[in-house]
Amino acid sequence: MQRLFKLALVGLIIIIITGIVSGCWDRIEIDKRLFVFGIAIDEPKSVQKKIEELEKRMKKELKQKGNEEPTLSEVEAKLAELEDPSFEEIIERTERRSKGQVRLTIEAPIVRNLAGSDGGSGGGEPSWSPATIASSPFEALRQLTTRINRRVYLGHLKAIIFHEKLARRGIQGLLDFFERDNEVQRRVKIFVSKKSAKHILIRKIPVEQVTSTYLTGILKNKIETSRLADIDIGQLMINMHTNAGSLVPRVRDGGTDLKVAGSAVFRGDKMVGWLGEVETRAALWVRGDVQGGDVVVQDPEEPGKETTYEIRNAQTMIKSRVKAGKLIFEVQIGTEGNIAEVGSDTNAMNDKYIKAIEENVEEHIEGRARDVIKKAQQEFQTDFFGFGEQLRRHQPQYWKKVKESWHQEFADAQVIIKAEVNIRRIGLVK
Amino acid sequence: MWKRIKKRFKKLLKRESAGEKNDKQAPKLAKKLAKNKEYLEQLLGDNADISFREFNIGGRDDLKGMLFYVDGMIKKAILNEQILTPLMHRVRETELALELKKSNLLQIAESFIVSVDSVNKTDSFDELVLSVLSGDTAVLFDGAKEALIISARGWESRGVQEPQTESVIRGPRDGFTETLRTNTSLLRRRIRDPNFKIEAVKVGRRTKTDVSLAYIKGIANETVIDEVKARLDTIDTDVILESGYIEQLIEDSHYSIFPQMQTTERPDKTVGSLLEGRVAILVDNTPFVLIVPATFTQLYHSPEDYNERWIAMSGIRFLRFVSIFIATLTPALFVALTSFHPGMLPTELMVSLAATREGVPFPAFIEAVIMEITIELLREAGIRLPGPIGQTIGIVGGLVIGQAAVTAGIASPVMVIVVAITAIASFITPDYSVSLSIRLIRFVYMILAAVLGLYGIMLGILAVLIHLVTLKSFGVAYLSPLAPYRISDWKDAFIRGPIHLMTKRPEELKPTDPNRQDIERENNKWGEEDND
Numbered sequence: 004m005q006r007l008f009k010l011a012l013v014g015l016i017i018i019i020i021t022g023i024v025s026g027c028w029d030r031i032e033i034d035k036r037l038f039v040f041g042i043a044i045d046e047p048k049s050v051q052k053k054i055e056e057l058e059k060r061m062k063k064e065l066k067q068k069g070n071e072e073p074t075l076s077e078v079e080a081k082l083a084e085l086e087d088p089s090f091e092e093i094i095e096r097t098e099r100r101s102k103g104q105v106r107l108t109i110e111a112p113i114v115r116n117l118a119g120s121d122g123g124s125g126g127g128e129p130s131w132s133p134a135t136i137a138s139s140p141f142e143a144l145r146q147l148t149t150r151i152n153r154r155v156y157l158g159h160l161k162a163i164i165f166h167e168k169l170a171r172r173g174i175q176g177l178l179d180f181f182e183r184d185n186e187v188q189r190r191v192k193i194f195v196s197k198k199s200a201k202h203i204l205i206r207k208i209p210v211e212q213v214t215s216t217y218l219t220g221i222l223k224n225k226i227e228t229s230r231l232a233d234i235d236i237g238q239l240m241i242n243m244h245t246n247a248g249s250l251v252p253r254v255r256d257g258g259t260d261l262k263v264a265g266s267a268v269f270r271g272d273k274m275v276g277w278l279g280e281v282e283t284r285a286a287l288w289v290r291g292d293v294q295g296g297d298v299v300v301q302d303p304e305e306p307g308k309e310t311t312y313e314i315r316n317a318q319t320m321i322k323s324r325v326k327a328g329k330l331i332f333e334v335q336i337g338t339e340g341n342i343a344e345v346g347s348d349t350n351a352m353n354d355k356y357i358k359a360i361e362e363n364v365e366e367h368i369e370g371r372a373r374d375v376i377k378k379a380q381q382e383f384q385t386d387f388f389g390f391g392e393q394l395r396r397h398q399p400q401y402w403k404k405v406k407e408s409w410h411q412e413f414a415d416a417q418v419i420i421k422a423e424v425n426i427r428r429i430g431l432v433k
Numbered sequence: 434m435w436k437r438i439k440k441r442f443k444k445l446l447k448r449e450s451a452g453e454k455n456d457k458q459a460p461k462l463a464k465k466l467a468k469n470k471e472y473l474e475q476l477l478g479d480n481a482d483i484s485f486r487e488f489n490i491g492g493r494d495d496l497k498g499m500l501f502y503v504d505g506m507i508k509k510a511i512l513n514e515q516i517l518t519p520l521m522h523r524v525r526e527t528e529l530a531l532e533l534k535k536s537n538l539l540q541i542a543e544s545f546i547v548s549v550d551s552v553n554k555t556d557s558f559d560e561l562v563l564s565v566l567s568g569d570t571a572v573l574f575d576g577a578k579e580a581l582i583i584s585a586r587g588w589e590s591r592g593v594q595e596p597q598t599e600s601v602i603r604g605p606r607d608g609f610t611e612t613l614r615t616n617t618s619l620l621r622r623r624i625r626d627p628n629f630k631i632e633a634v635k636v637g638r639r640t641k642t643d644v645s646l647a648y649i650k651g652i653a654n655e656t657v658i659d660e661v662k663a664r665l666d667t668i669d670t671d672v673i674l675e676s677g678y679i680e681q682l683i684e685d686s687h688y689s690i691f692p693q694m695q696t697t698e699r700p701d702k703t704v705g706s707l708l709e710g711r712v713a714i715l716v717d718n719t720p721f722v723l724i725v726p727a728t729f730t731q732l733y734h735s736p737e738d739y740n741e742r743w744i745a746m747s748g749i750r751f752l753r754f755v756s757i758f759i760a761t762l763t764p765a766l767f768v769a770l771t772s773f774h775p776g777m778l779p780t781e782l783m784v785s786l787a788a789t790r791e792g793v794p795f796p797a798f799i800e801a802v803i804m805e806i807t808i809e810l811l812r813e814a815g816i817r818l819p820g821p822i823g824q825t826i827g828i829v830g831g832l833v834i835g836q837a838a839v840t841a842g843i844a845s846p847v848m849v850i851v852v853a854i855t856a857i858a859s860f861i862t863p864d865y866s867v868s869l870s871i872r873l874i875r876f877v878y879m880i881l882a883a884v885l886g887l888y889g890i891m892l893g894i895l896a897v898l899i900h901l902v903t904l905k906s907f908g909v910a911y912l913s914p915l916a917p918y919r920i921s922d923w924k925d926a927f928i929r930g931p932i933h934l935m936t937k938r939p940e941e942l943k944p945t946d947p948n949r950q951d952i953e954r955e956n957n958k959w960g961e962e963d964n965d
Binding site for chain 2: 011029030032112114158186188
């Protein structure tokens with residue numbers, strides 16, 4: 004009995020001491036945290052750009068005053084007139100700032116306004132976007148804490164938007180912190196923006212209060228169109244570390260909305276170019292990632308009119324073989340779907356007609372796929388289709404030989420595309 | 434282990450020798466009535482409720498007798514009509530009157546005059562006094578060295594009523610009462626088996642409470658029966674007021690928070706357990722019967738489970754087991770998730786939680802503790818207050834305090850929901866003792882969650898599980914059939930399997946007769962009829 008008591012006592016002491024010594028250092032109440040939903044990473048403005056911007060502004064002002072063709076000296080005079088901050092101050096500040104490498108903007112919801120209940124219903128901004136300039140994302144986040152009275156929490160991070168310029172320079176260093184940090188989830192979505200990423204993030208959308216949620220919501224619509232290829236931080240990291248190619252969705256400011264379509268092509272961690280919307284879908288055909296969408300083709304009965312095929316499901320089979328030292332990939336694309344719209348006045352209950360449409364769709368898919376593969380091979384020299392992975396699985400010996408210079412090898416490979424379309428339904432109209 | 438056995442053995446030996454000594458010194462009745470009366474008056478004379486009634490038998494001066502009883506514990510009608518009248522008057526009208534002598538008075542009175550069903554003889558004062566104090570009536574005769582003890586007990590008692598703590602929708606409505614005899618009769622009425630044994634023991638040095646041991650010979654494991662007897666035998670205390678005293682004195686682990694015996698007011702539950710091979714301990718003056726050995730899963734069973742059809746009741750029983758986790762862990766999980774791991778919440782939920790917590794002055798833990806303590810106060814107040822007021826307190830407390838706390842900004846609305854769900858879940862527990870443990874354990878989990886987050890909760894769960902698997906109730910593992918794993922018992926653990934498939938008694942109890950149904954017959958029964 005006494006031994007039991009002693010044991011219990013020791014246990015109790017251990018529990019109490021761990022409680023006291025460790026404190027509750029990890030404990031931060033939910034209302035004392037600042038939840039970050041989105042992060043935009045831009046390049047700070049260069050002095051050159053700032054001057055150009057200022058000149059533009061001055062020109063505009065002069066124009067408004069009636070001076071249609073202001074001369075350079077007139078603009079400079081106007082610039083010198085600037086007070087508080089003066090031109091020199093602006094330039095000095097910009098110079099100082101441009102020493103940093105990133106301008107990091109976070110989007111944090113103001114939960115009081117978001118939840119709508121408990122007093123602050125309706126009015127008030129739904130989110131807040133402070134920004135700072137630093138040499139790395141981590142430093143930037145730490146710097147931000149000098150502007151925020153709460154603890155920044157990345158556990159609910161949904162989206163990271165990169166500016167194209169940074170993406171082209173390589174994002175390995177920028178993403179490293181997000182990969183290491185234990186708070187960040189692996190399913191954070193990555194976007195690339197042609198223009199300022201910050202402007203994407205602070206664009207207010209009426210239907211969704213938080214822009215990051217809006218962006219990730221659009222990604223879920225890919226099954227409707229297949230015009231975008233979404234990627235999360237986990238997959239991008241894997242691709243980066245294996246120097247594989249990736250497609251990252253492109254986001255554009257549409258003035259009153261944001262458009263996510265098309266993609267940025269990455270080789271390893273560097274962006275090498277853009278793919279348009281239709282090209283992206285063609286790439287997805289080859290990858291086997293098409294889940295739905297539309298294909299508009301010429302109507303076989305009445306040239307000039309168009310008929311739309313709706314994709315219901317699709318799958319792709321890639322076969323690889325080496326013939327006479329040349330790498331050959333056979334891509335078989337199979338899809339089933341409906342006739343969604345018929346442009347002409349034809350009765351679609353007609354075997355021949357359906358066959359003809361099927362052929363047209365096949366041709367269309369094959370053509371687009373060929374185009375995008377050509378682009379990948381010649382323009383980007385990047386395999387973002389997963390051919391390398393196919394090779395690694397099925398011809399490991401050969402893969403070992405070529406994996407170091409895979410993107411080069413891929414550029415020389417021969418790709419044969421074969422599509423097979425089956426129309427299953429033609430709709431309710433006779 | 435050895436030490437304990439040795440100790441017990443020594444105690445037993447001591448007791449035996451002490452008993453022998455007592456026998457030698459135990460005072461015996463004297464021949465003279467006056468002497469006996471003097472002795473009894475000295476012992477009990479200054480009590481207002483003790484009555485001595487002297488009388489002459491058959492109108493003769495030389496034959497004297499005395500009634501000795503406790504007023505209020507006897508049936509006066511029997512006393513007057515079956516004992517006093519025949520002895521004093523009616524005996525004169527018979528031939529017996531001639532034979533009556535001092536020496537054969539007792540013999541004749543017992544055999545021919547006193548027409549009461551239960552009559553015993555004794556020559557020991559101890560036995561005499563104990564019987565009278567238990568409600569019997571003693572008749573002493575001048576010139577006899579023995580006294581007649583007549584059982585004509587009768588006192589005010591509560592009738593058989595519906596049990597307050599364990600009500601069911603479908604099932605018998607009778608519950609145990611405070612009278613031991615009534616309780617045994619409720620059991621006997623349900624088991625008409627000669628092997629159903631009710632053994633009597635007296636426990637308590639001063640209260641001398643009647644305790645009965647009920648079991649079915651040939652089903653219950655002999656080792657368990659012997660163990661229960663041995664443990665009852667070790668009880669050496671002044672007072673047994675309720676079965677809880679016995680429970681606490683003979684349970685396996687006094688330092689465990691979990692009850693190791695089942696307590697019930699329901700005869701049907703008791704009979705069900707007896708037929709599984711368990712042993713029931715009935716105590717006089719309380720409607721609560723102890724059932725041993727108990728397992729944790731059994732505490733979450735209700736007799737109604739067997740009265741309704743199995744599919745629906747399996748669902749409800751499963752719900753009850755889910756309620757354990759809700760009742761113990763919800764506030765702790767709330768504290769851990771909001772204070773340590775907001776990343777584990779869905780974003781929308783996180784947003785609304787954060788919004789409702791905004792402006793609450795306390796950390797989640799303090800908030801939870803305040804609300805939990807409030808609700809525990811309400812519960813306790815509701816029990817102490819008289820019935821109708823108690824219910825009002827519940828409504829007033831629940832609605833007004835909850836609403837007011839939210840409006841005043843002391844608590845967040847979500848916390849009110851959490852506390853309410855926790856309280857509801859803890860009411861589901863059919864066994865009151867186990868619900869007490871769960872209510873208390875909840876606070877431990879809350880502290881662990883506040884200090885270490887989910888990690889602390891996991892540590893707490895592990896600690897409780899380790900404790901539960903080491904716990905035993907009369908040799909049966911408390912967590913069986915979970916650990917040790919007995920798949921055959923699972924059909925009556927977390928679900929309630931179809932009755933026609935429950936052909937065996939619980940294996941964990943090691944019953945002498947493991948078969949409940951004849952499996953062969955069960956299989957053939959329907960087939961034969963189909964062929965007709």
